[in-house]
Amino acid sequence: xxxxxxxxxxxxxxxxxxxxxxxxxxxxxxxxxxxxxxxxxxxxxxxxxxxxxxxxxxxxxxxxxxxxxxxxxxxxxxxxxxxxxxxxxxxxxxxxxxxxxxxxxxxxxxxxxxxxxxxxxxxxxxxxxxxxxxxxxxxxxxxxxxxxxxxxxxxxxxxxxxxxxxxxxxxxxxxxxxxxxxxxxxxxxxxxxxxxxxxxxxxxx
Amino acid sequence: xxxxxxxxxxxxxxxxxxxxxxxxxxxxxxxxxxxxxxxxxxxxxxxxxxxxxxxxxxxxxxxxxxxxxxxxxxxxxxxxxxxxxxxxxxxxxxxxxxxxxxxxxxxxxxxxxxxxxxxxxxxxxxxxxxxxxxxxxxxxxxxxxxxxxxxxxxxxxxxxxxxxxxxxxxxxxxxxxxxxxxxxxxxxxxxxxxxxxxxxxxxxxxxxxxxxxxxxxxxxxxxxxxxxxxxxxxxxxxxxxxxxxxxxxxxxxxxxxxxxxxxxxxxxxxxxxxxxx
Numbered sequence: 086x087x088x089x090x091x092x093x094x095x096x097x098x099x100x101x102x103x104x105x106x107x108x109x110x111x112x113x114x115x116x117x118x119x120x121x122x123x124x125x126x127x128x129x130x131x132x133x134x135x136x137x138x139x140x141x142x143x144x145x146x147x148x149x150x151x152x153x154x155x156x157x158x159x160x161x162x163x164x165x166x167x168x169x170x171x172x173x174x175x176x177x178x179x180x181x182x183x184x185x186x187x188x189x190x191x192x193x194x195x196x197x198x199x200x201x202x203x204x205x206x207x208x209x210x211x212x213x214x215x216x217x218x219x220x221x222x223x224x225x226x227x228x229x230x231x232x233x234x235x236x237x238x239x240x241x242x243x244x245x246x247x248x249x250x251x252x253x254x255x256x257x258x259x260x261x262x263x264x265x266x267x268x269x270x271x272x273x274x275x276x277x278x279x280x281x282x283x284x285x286x287x288x289x290x
Numbered sequence: 291x292x293x294x295x296x297x298x299x300x301x302x303x304x305x306x307x308x309x310x311x312x313x314x315x316x317x318x319x320x321x322x323x324x325x326x327x328x329x330x331x332x333x334x335x336x337x338x339x340x341x342x343x344x345x346x347x348x349x350x351x352x353x354x355x356x357x358x359x360x361x362x363x364x365x366x367x368x369x370x371x372x373x374x375x376x377x378x379x380x381x382x383x384x385x386x387x388x389x390x391x392x393x394x395x396x397x398x399x400x401x402x403x404x405x406x407x408x409x410x411x412x413x414x415x416x417x418x419x420x421x422x423x424x425x426x427x428x429x430x431x432x433x434x435x436x437x438x439x440x441x442x443x444x445x446x447x448x449x450x451x452x453x454x455x456x457x458x459x460x461x462x463x464x465x466x467x468x469x470x471x472x473x474x475x476x477x478x479x480x481x482x483x484x485x486x487x488x489x490x491x492x493x494x495x496x497x498x499x500x501x502x503x504x505x506x507x508x509x510x511x512x513x514x515x516x517x518x519x520x521x522x523x524x525x526x527x528x529x530x531x532x533x534x535x536x537x538x539x540x541x542x543x544x545x546x547x548x549x550x551x552x553x554x555x556x557x558x559x560x561x562x563x564x565x566x567x
Contacts, residue, residue, distance in 0.1 A: 196353030240320035
């Protein structure tokens with residue numbers, strides 16, 4: 086089903102922002118500013134709604150005794166502690182020492198530890214994917230194997246050679262694939278945007 | 291037997307890393323890139339900024355990759371302060387704001403000159419937030435001093451350079467696309483995790499980004515080139531140790547190599563079985 090109002094809105098906002106970038110005009114700038122402010126408010130609202138939804142979901146999990154009660158409790162305690170530290174009377178918000186301690190002493194180390202665990206879990210996943218005997222998985226793991234060898238931090242001539250090959254592989258084959266993907270995503274985004282602007286839906290294909 | 295050993299692997303890894311952490315530095319191991327050209331480009335860009343530059347720091351690393359860039363980020367910020375730069379920190383992602391908050395608290399503990407630091411807080415909206423930043427910068431009520439006054443008066447135009455600390459959610463690409471066309475000839479430099487390098491490299495080649503420290507090796511080469519004197523306390527207290535990194539990489543190579551070898555043997559056996567049939 087077509088939505089002419091939404092399409093018109095997208096066209097107007099898009100043209101307004103492009104015009105503001107190209108033309109120096111105070112009124113146009115103020116109008117574009119209102120649109121940008123609205124986008125920021127929507128993003129902030131979405132972020133708050135996301136946190137609210139997460140909290141509500143975990144409360145419902147505990148209430149209905151489903152899922153992992155320990156994890157749900159930790160999530161709720163975490164949200165609560167951070168809110169109390171940042172919003173209690175006399176707190177200076179994110180600059181408050183209590184908030185900074187929670188971040189520096191708990192959030193950052195816990196986050197780093199979780200990502201550190203990826204070392205073990207990724208190796209396990211690589212082994213399991215090879216056990217499935219898929220060609221793609223074999224290629225992926227072989228590429229990871231070679232890349233890891235290239236990144237071994239040796240000094241001297243061997244280290245220089247490894248570093249040179251690693252730099253080349255990053256700039257040429259990996260860079261080419263990565264940029265190819267980005268260009269593909271960009272083209273698809275442009276096509277989708279054009280279809281939205283023109284009010285074209287699946288029914289028009 | 292192999293599966294049992296695999297279950298013990300995390301414990302073996304922890305013990306191996308703990309032992310490796312205690313080993314002394316070896317001359318045959320080096321984290322730094324043999325070619326210091328990338329590090330030199332960053333130094334040359336900072337040299338060209340002049341005296342007491344005002345640098346806008348877009349601080350948006352993520353928790354996953356910050357461990358990779360953290361030593362370089364801290365060394366670069368210490369180097370900027372050693373050059374009498376004034377730094378305004380702004381974040382556009384929640385994780386970036388959390389990490390910026392932790393780093394600002396660390397500056398305070400290291401007794402960095404507070405008149406050279408300005409917390410510009412968090413702006414939601416990612417790209418929209420970047421556009422908003424070019425229209426004016428709001429300074430929190432608690433911030434005072436000459437630096438804050440200059441930023442209130444001049445907005446983003448008060449800054450002589452932009453340093454982007456990138457992460458998975460927001461990196462130099464967004465800054466170059468949204469901010470650079472709106473503010474004219476202000477040099478952009480960046481520190482990013484390796485995963486962002488393929489998308490950032492074209493901007494370096496085109497000159498839109500003057501310098502990028504985008505790999506651990508380039509970061510280590512840059513850190514080696516610095517002489518921070520008294521501001522050494524602001525940089526990482528200890529350089530990443532190469533032995534634990536080497537042990538981890540060798541374990542990864544061994545595990546992946548064993549799995550690939552087993553897969554190759556399976557393939558060979560299957561091919562022979564087909565021939566025999």
